[in-house]
Amino acid sequence: MSNTTDKRQPIKAVRGTRDLLPDQTPLWNRVETTARAVFARYGFGEIRTPIFEATELFARGVGEETDIVSKEMFTWEDRARAASEKAQSLTLRPESTAGVVRAYIEHKLGETGQLQKLFYIGPQFRRERPQRGRYRQFWQIGAEVIGPQTSGAESPIRDAEVLEMLASLLDELGIRDWKLELNSVGNSDDRARYNIALREALAPVAHQLCPDNQRRAETNPLRVLDSKDEADQDIINALPRIADYLGEDSRDHFAQVLAALDACGVQYHVNPRLVRGLDYYTRTTFEFTVTTGLGTQNALLGGGRYDGLSEMLGGPRAPGIGFAIGEDRLILTLQAQAEADRAAAEAAQSSGGPFIARSLRDEWATSKLDAYIAPIGPAQNPAALALARDLRRQGLTIEVGDGKFKLGKSFDTADKLARHIILLGEDEAQSGMLTLKSFASGEQSKIRSTEIAKILKSLDRIF
Numbered sequence: 001m002s003n004t005t006d007k008r009q010p011i012k013a014v015r016g017t018r019d020l021l022p023d024q025t026p027l028w029n030r031v032e033t034t035a036r037a038v039f040a041r042y043g044f045g046e047i048r049t050p051i052f053e054a055t056e057l058f059a060r061g062v063g064e065e066t067d068i069v070s071k072e073m074f075t076w077e078d079r080a081r082a083a084s085e086k087a088q089s090l091t092l093r094p095e096s097t098a099g100v101v102r103a104y105i106e107h108k109l110g111e112t113g114q115l116q117k118l119f120y121i122g123p124q125f126r127r128e129r130p131q132r133g134r135y136r137q138f139w140q141i142g143a144e145v146i147g148p149q150t151s152g153a154e155s156p157i158r159d160a161e162v163l164e165m166l167a168s169l170l171d172e173l174g175i176r177d178w179k180l181e182l183n184s185v186g187n188s189d190d191r192a193r194y195n196i197a198l199r200e201a202l203a204p205v206a207h208q209l210c211p212d213n214q215r216r217a218e219t220n221p222l223r224v225l226d227s228k229d230e231a232d233q234d235i236i237n238a239l240p241r242i243a244d245y246l247g248e249d250s251r252d253h254f255a256q257v258l259a260a261l262d263a264c265g266v267q268y269h270v271n272p273r274l275v276r277g278l279d280y281y282t283r284t285t286f287e288f289t290v291t292t293g294l295g296t297q298n299a300l301l302g303g304g305r306y307d308g309l310s311e312m313l314g315g316p317r318a319p320g321i322g323f324a325i326g327e328d329r330l331i332l333t334l335q336a337q338a339e340a341d342r343a344a345a346e347a348a349q350s351s352g353g354p355f356i357a358r359s360l361r362d363e364w365a366t367s368k369l370d371a372y373i374a375p376i377g378p379a380q381n382p383a384a385l386a387l388a389r390d391l392r393r394q395g396l397t398i399e400v401g402d403g404k405f406k407l408g409k410s411f412d413t414a415d416k417l418a419r420h421i422i423l424l425g426e427d428e429a430q431s432g433m434l435t436l437k438s439f440a441s442g443e444q445s446k447i448r449s450t451e452i453a454k455i456l457k458s459l460d461r462i463f
Ligand code: HAM
Pocket: 094, 095, 096, 097, 126, 128, 133, 134, 135, 136, 137, 138, 139, 140, 142, 143, 144, 299, 300, 301, 302, 303, 304, 305, 306, 321, 322, 323, 324, 325, 326, 327, 328, 329
């Protein structure tokens, strides 16, 4: 089955995937906890959809001609395992909006008549060329607002609320210098008119474009606008702009979104070239970019309206708007900001100023354990484990050593992990009086084993 040559060769994580180790996960958890708290304040509930879906969902929802569907999906033919099953093409989700809308349709959430406000946090998969801020498995924190027309899902207030929520979330997370760019890509009528104009403008120049863009000029001209091909940029920049093809409805909708953003004090820049790389978008589209830490992959998050997506997936009319934050990029930004702060503080200190920056790890990491139990001699291991069980059940954070360790090794290990060490030797086991030492104060005392939990809880737990 495998063609590996040397069985002793260590196996590495697959290109474009990463392990997040315990010194990194506190920051990830902190970001997710903050996002959950902010989403709760805006009335969002969590949805968890499968990590793989029928390939057709993305082909229809995201669009056959998009880079995501045409080049980047992890797709496989899933063989039937029984006569009752059909073989089918499956795909690891490259994004979650299509899956969320599928679930909305499948569970008839529209029949409640209520606006559905749903958020998700989870991995996505795209076969892109890996680089800083771009991975093949990456994480998104996203949200969707969707409902029947009568629920007000189409209202510009929903667009502005989502954007204001994002501004508040990024501020609360401490992301500095973010920039919101937005545009309207019009409704389906506007898009039809714009497509005709694009085709006309592309016809005389299409032969000068790269082969991918030549094909797109035929099949889905809007996608030519997302092209990153350097040589094609002059031609792309001279193409007509969607803003000039918006009908009154779309212009009015967009103006109302902007007015609500002004009222909330959310700063933005209208970028008439922002069309986004997925086919389902209608009217408002947006991206938040940052200047620190991401280099060329500076889009921290993207989103927009998708008023026709439910119908494209065979569902009822259900306008919607949503976004997805690239969590990996959010973390990189926070880390780069903390690094910049630290460098600035060090520079200030070396010129005589106060040293104020703490490392990101100090700021986000969990504090040390309450205590380390050191059994003295292997015979004390069972009693040590039983004591650990009692203390843990009372909510304390405990590590247990091994009675085989020399006392010096137990102390070294304990000092790295915990704020206190509890010594459990034969004397202690017999007398029921345990030795407790605080590393911070150096104080050592004999404590009755039944009192240990109370004492540890009464001591300052902030390290
Ligand atoms: P998207 O622009 O394709 O939109 O992705 C959203 C964000 O995910 C990007 O801005 C970026 O931060 C992050 N991202 C995308 N690809 C990668 C990658 N390979 N590595 C690391 N981060 C990446 C969507 O996915 C839409 N579903 C957003 C949406 C929700 N629109 C409406 N509702």
